[in-house]
Amino acid sequence: MQKILVPCDFSMSALLGLEFAVELAHATSGAIIVLSVTSQPPEDEGPPVSERYREDFENFVIGVSQPVHIQQQIRFGRLLPAVSDVIIEESVDLIVMGTRGSRGWDSTFIGSNVERILRRSPVPVFAVNQKSHLGNLKNIVLPCNLILEDHFGMVHLKKLQTLLNARLHLLRVDTTTDGTNHQVLAQKVSEYASFHSLSKFTINIVTDTDERDGILRFAKEIDADMIAMTTHGSRDLGHLYTFSVAADVVNHAHLLTWTCAQQSVSQLL
Structure with missing residues (x-):
């Protein structure tokens, strides 16, 4: 249970x-x-x-x-x-x-x-942060950290996707702003999806100087029902940026958010 x-x-x-x-x-x-x-x-x-x-x-x-x-x-x-x-x-x-x-x-x-x-x-x-119903959660934005390790977070996300019968919109924000990395990033996102055995998804690359703004703007443009983010479970100061982006998205999103560390319970306690 x-x-x-x-x-x-x-x-x-x-x-x-x-x-x-x-x-x-x-x-x-x-x-x-x-x-x-x-x-x-x-x-x-x-x-x-x-x-x-x-x-x-x-x-x-x-x-x-x-x-x-x-x-x-x-x-x-x-x-x-x-x-x-x-x-x-x-x-x-x-x-x-x-x-x-x-x-x-x-x-x-x-x-x-x-x-x-x-x-x-x-x-x-x-x-x-607003009244939410499971039956309405059909489009989930998944900002991709492109980490090919620690399946913990992705395992939980795939279970959630199955429960909701939802589509994942894989997203990578290109902060270089010139758009030259889009093809490379799209290939990396595709490899990320294949590595984690994802199904029922789209691949999306957007340009923005700020990662949080890019995520929120894309979610609004496609009228997403939810944002899901996996993060490093490490307490290493080198990973604080990842955590700050996730917390920033959670605190500024006007829709349901889900986060999960990509490490097992035993590693975090």
Whole structure:
């Protein structure tokens, strides 16, 4: 059974993620763990935040019509350590988070947490910034990093593609701006697709001075339903650029995004 972790403070944007997770769990016979984290110590005076989280969770569950197993965990402290602990303790397979897109992350996801979650998560991450339905996800933009190693991320992506019965639009952004590399890049993308045994895809090369802008512009032009990105799972500083591009795309995209590190769980923990 797939276990889906949903960090949730029950804000409007966080609920978008939770609603999408319910639909995903129903389609995959999965189970949901709702993680609510508060920095308020249990001994503090005043109405406990944990109690509000518990009430919000109960009210949400009442409105769920699909037969999906949902449980809540409330933890005290900081978000990132709590997420990491639950992933290990519960053998989580996927994270789903509600976001506010280009306006930034909602209260739970302020600041550098975006990049940290993308970098540290040993499992795929969905970022949901608008109401999304599985049945509508038919066109997925896949920016290609052209890495012919570590199948972990691509294995998960192919499973997702099969579940959605979607088409992949393989994309490489040529930042040289003169267009002279297009033929070479197209060949490399074709080799990348063959190496990873991809099917049902198109090959696309676009020119832009900024990789993030090129990805977002292309996704808008083809009216894509989702952007998927695989990244290095290394914490080596030399790979921070890759992570920053992924985090930047997630934070500025006006559609569903999915990211996954191209290394196994054991390599990242």
